[in-house]
Amino acid sequence: MRLLTQLLICLICLQLIACSSRTTPAPVANLSSGKSSSQQKIKINGSNYKVKKGETLYSIAFRSNKDFRDLAKINGIKAPYTIFPGQIIHLVSPPKRAKKAKKYTVTSSKSTKNKQKNNNSLKKPLDQKKQQEYVENQASLKKQQKIAKTSGKLRWYWPAKGRIARKFSGKENGYKGILIKNKLGTDILAAADGIVVYAGSALRGYGNLIIVKHNDDYLTAYAHNQKILVKEKQKVTARQKIATMGNSEAKSVGLRFEVRYRGKSVNPLRYLPR
Numbered sequence: 465m466r467l468l469t470q471l472l473i474c475l476i477c478l479q480l481i482a483c484s485s486r487t488t489p490a491p492v493a494n495l496s497s498g499k500s501s502s503q504q505k506i507k508i509n510g511s512n513y514k515v516k517k518g519e520t521l522y523s524i525a526f527r528s529n530k531d532f533r534d535l536a537k538i539n540g541i542k543a544p545y546t547i548f549p550g551q552i553i554h555l556v557s558p559p560k561r562a563k564k565a566k567k568y569t570v571t572s573s574k575s576t577k578n579k580q581k582n583n584n585s586l587k588k589p590l591d592q593k594k595q596q597e598y599v600e601n602q603a604s605l606k607k608q609q610k611i612a613k614t615s616g617k618l619r620w621y622w623p624a625k626g627r628i629a630r631k632f633s634g635k636e637n638g639y640k641g642i643l644i645k646n647k648l649g650t651d652i653l654a655a656a657d658g659i660v661v662y663a664g665s666a667l668r669g670y671g672n673l674i675i676v677k678h679n680d681d682y683l684t685a686y687a688h689n690q691k692i693l694v695k696e697k698q699k700v701t702a703r704q705k706i707a708t709m710g711n712s713e714a715k716s717v718g719l720r721f722e723v724r725y726r727g728k729s730v731n732p733l734r735y736l737p738r
Contacts, residue, residue, distance in 0.1 A: 508524065508527045508528040508555065510555065511554065511555055511556045512552055512553065512554055512555060513528070513552070513553045513555055514550065514551070514552055514553075515547050515548060515549050515550060515551040515552075515553060516549060516666060517549045517666065518664045518665075518666035519547070519549075519666050519667075520545070520547065520661060520662050520696070521535055521536060521541060521545040521547050521553075522545070522661040522662050522675055522677065522683070523661075523662045523666065523667055523673075523675060524547075524553055525727055526662070526667070526675060526683065526685065526724065527667060528555050529727055529728060529729065530555060530727045531726045531727035532545065532727070533680065534727070535553060535554075535555070538554050538555075538556070538557050539553055539554055618656045618657070618678055618679070618682060618735075619656060619657075619702060620655055620656050620702075620735045620736055620737065621653065621654075621655055621656065621702050621703050621736075621737065622653070622655070622736055622737065623644070623652060623653050623654070623655045623684070623686060623719060623721050624644045624646060624650055624651065624652050624653065624709060624719045624721070625644075625646060625650065625651075626644040626645050626646030626650065626709075626718070626719070627644070627645050627646075628642055628643065628644060628645075629643045629644070629645040629718060630642060630643035631733070632729075632730075632731040632732060632733065634731075640722055640729040641685070641687075641720050641721050641722035641723070641729070641732060642720075642721050642732050642733065643718050643719070643720055643721075644718060644719045644721060645716070645717065645718040646709055646717070646718070646719075647709070647717065648690060648708075648709060648710060648711070648717045649690060649708045649709060649710075650708065650709035650719075651705050651708065651709075652674075652686055652689060652705070652706055652707035652708060652709055652719055653702075653703045653704060653705055653706065654676055654684075654700040654701065654702055654703065654704045654706050655676075655684050655702070655721070655723075655735075655736070656676075656678045656682075656684070656702050657678065657699075657700070657701050657702050658676040658677050658678040658679075658684070658699075658700055659676065659677050659697065659698070659699050659700070660674060660675070660676055660677075660694050660695065660696050660697065660698045660699075660700060660706075661675050661676065661677045661683070661696065661697075662674065662675035662696060663675075663692050663694055663695055663696050664692075665712065665713075668713075669713060670685070670687040670688065670713065670720070671687055671688040671689065671710070671711075671712025671713035671714060672687075672688065672689040672690070672691070672692050672707070672710065672712045673685060673686065673687045673688075673689070674686045674689065674692060674694065674706055674707055676700060676706075681725055681726055682723065682724070682725055683723070683724040684721070684722065684723050684724070685720075685721070685722040685723075685724070686706065686707055686719060686720075686721060687714075687719070687720035687721075687722070688709075688710055688711055688712050688713060688714040688718060688719065688720050689707035689708060689709065689710050689712060689719075690707070690708040690709060690710025690711070690712065691707060691708045691710070692706070692707050693705060693706055693707055693708070694706045694707070723735060
């Protein structure tokens with residue numbers, strides 16, 4: 465009995481020593497594995513956000529799943545959408561103040577009749593003005609729809625060679641892109657013509673990241689790069705080399721490729737050639 469007790473004490477001591485001697489950090493959580501701490505760091509929640517060094521309006525819109533134009537409108541930021549560290553960005557429109565109730569006074573029947581007469585005399589011109597505004601708005605809407613259809617015609621190419629290790633998931637905490645696996649240093653290419661709106665490593669969870677704006681509707685993101693070969697505001701053409709494949713903030717070498725349509729994640733396989 466005494467010998468058994470001594471053996472148990474020895475085993476407990478060995479376990480304590482093993483735990484205390486570990487110096488390597490814990491493995492990074494998989495980005496699509498439920499509501500992990502990494503997933504929470506990637507996304508921006510809440511109604512306001514304080515800009516950090518190296519971030520752009522596009523990167524903030526990317527993390528908060530918002531359209532950059534909506535954020536610009538809410539915050540009164542005009543093109544080229546310059547923001548500064550420490551600046552507060554509103555992610556949702558502030559609530560509108562309630563209008564004060566109008567005060568009404570009792571008037572005589574004579575003055576009421578005169579008021580109705582004046583309103584009747586103004587009714588026709590006002591109706592004509594509203595009708596004209598409606599026609600102009602409809603014409604403007606048709607023009608915007610035509611522009612949107614034209615701007616949506618992009619020619620897409622694969623951003624890298626390799627095998628697809630993970631596919632897009634439409635679930636709330638699913639993988640919002642595809643993972644293309646290949647060897648370290650594999651060429652990363654622009655999936656379509658566009659302009660680089662973000663190039664850096666300030667977005668926690670994406671490593672060395674590039675975001676390319678193709679038009680007002682589409683953005684693409686290239687994450688976990690080994691080396692970034694382009695700069696912000698640089699124009700790129702389809703199939704131009706923009707980075708090399710790496711494993712920055714990832715457990716293995718691969719390209720995390722995402723497509724955003726008006727701020728929302730969409731399945732890249734719907735656009736890439738088969």
